[in-house]
Amino acid sequence: MDFEKYDVIVVGGGPAGCITGEHIKNHKVLIIEEHSTIGVPLQCAGLISKRGVEELGNPQGVVNKIKGAYIYSKNKNIKIGNEEIRAYVFERKIMDKDIAKRTSKKVDFLLKAHGKLIETSNNFKKNKGGVWNNLNNLLKESKGNNYSLLINHMGETYRVNPKIIVGADGVKSSIGRSASIPMNREILSGAQIELINVDVDDDFVYVFLDKSYCRDFFIWIIPMGKDRARVGLCDSSNAYNKLINFINNHPIASQMLKNAIPVEFSVGALPLGYLKNTVKGNLLLVGDAAGQVKPISGGGLYYGAKSAKICGKIIDEYLMEDKYDLKYLKNYESLWKREIGGEIDFGIKFRSILKKMNNDNIDKLLEFVIDSEFIEHIVKKGDMDNPSKVLRDILKGFLGNIF
Ligand SMILES: Cc1cc2nc3c(=O)[nH]c(=O)nc-3n(C[C@H](O)[C@H](O)[C@H](O)COP(=O)(O)OP(=O)(O)OC[C@H]3O[C@@H](n4cnc5c(N)ncnc54)[C@H](O)[C@@H]3O)c2cc1C
Secondary structure: OOHHHOOEEEEOOOHHHHHHHHOOOOOOEEEEEOOOOOOOOOOOOOEEEHHHHHHOOOOOOEEEEEOEEEEEOOOOEEEEEOOOOOEEEEOHHHHHHHHHHHHOOOOEEEEOEEEEEEEHHHHOEEOOOEEEOOOOOEEEEOOOOOEEEEEEEOOEEEEEOOOEEEEOOOOOOHHHHHOOOOOOOEEEEEEEEEEEOOOOOOOEEEEEOOOOOOOOOOEEEEEEEOOEEEEEEEEOOOHHHHHHHHHHHOOOHHHHOOOOEEEEEEEEEEEEOOOOOOEEOOEEEOHHHHOOOOOOOOOOHHHHHHHHHHHHHHHHHHHHOOOOOHHHHHHHHHHHHHHHHHHHHHHHHHHHHHHHOOHHHHHHHHHHHHHOOHHHHHHHHOOOOOOHHHHHHHHHHHHHHHO
16 A cells, blocks of 8 residues: 555544545545444444534434433422424444545545554654655655654555644554653543433433532433333443443333433543643644543534544645745644633533532532523523533532532
8 A cells, every 4th residue: 555645644533534625625635543343332322413413514313303302300300492403323333434425535544454553763764854764765845744654454564754744543542652742531431331222312412410420420311212222320430330320220211211221331531631732743632642632521523523623724824835934733723622622621620510419419500500590591502412501501500508
């Protein structure tokens, strides 16, 4: 395979990697994916806002439409929503493949290809005018690129030297780590089971905020249609055992799920908090690798898609203009932070307040929402992707009243 013909190599064939590649419109891009199938293994509940679906380019794979949420604390519950459709539930395997199919019109893919970042200077002799290999062949004009890639594909290892490398390699981002980009953020582990034969209201998602079942996040039931749902949780530890305990013992959920049969099990991880540095030399990080995830809900698809578009556009501009040096790529970082940084910062603060609350406090919070008629306000102004406005109003009222 002629790797040297590519200007950009994107490591990771998830939604963020594909959408980045799709938006590098005027240059040769290769996406490498270590798995043999796009969209597998599943690590997602598949709930996406209407706006998020548009940002992802209206992919295939919708299995259900959602009109709102039931929120349960230990002793209280509220229902938020009306007849309006607010979100969609996706089968990620179908969605990811459809996004990849769209992207493949402009971009090449290589499956079963693992990318490893290496520092160019360790492996190539740098000369004034460019980068040279051991046989003294000029590999490319130097713009001061710092990183190259080792690609392992079907037992062979190739050393490649694209102008730009994108790390779209998910929450663990070995690419970001290899560049010594500080990964200081909270990581929660998640577990999820798809169940059939469930007895749920399939128009609404269920959210459980109950510290006796899940200490640091929440539990969800996301209906996938009439009698099918994903039940999952994220927490600091022991996600699988906590999920089984919830399914078997939660007084409300155990009734809804009493005849349920598991058909798919998945695990995953959530990054909470974004990286300060998402650009280093000729390397850019995007999606979960960069921490572009909503800290309150764990949703990463909308923010990831939004940032991937910016990432692709800035790379394209950089490659078009000889006059730009690598510093131009930093525009990606300032632009994506301008779009979603404020919401993520608010989400982290909101989470730290929720983390400190016990079940009594959370009951009181729901009681406050019911008594102060905030439900109508949430229905009218609530925004899954930008929740800070409404949550700030609620917190202001609640914390003022209680503390
Ligand atoms: C339990 C759970 C539930 C979630 N539910 C939702 C939800 O309902 N809604 C929502 O919006 N978000 C949800 N998320 C978050 C969402 O799944 C992620 O934000 C999203 O998948 C991130 O996309 P990505 O492209 O950045 O990374 P990924 O989808 O993780 O893709 C990264 C890809 O890179 C590949 N890769 C990694 N390393 C290498 C390498 N070295 N070489 C080659 N390939 C490599 C991986 O195989 C993978 O395919 C959930 C997450 C979890 C854990």
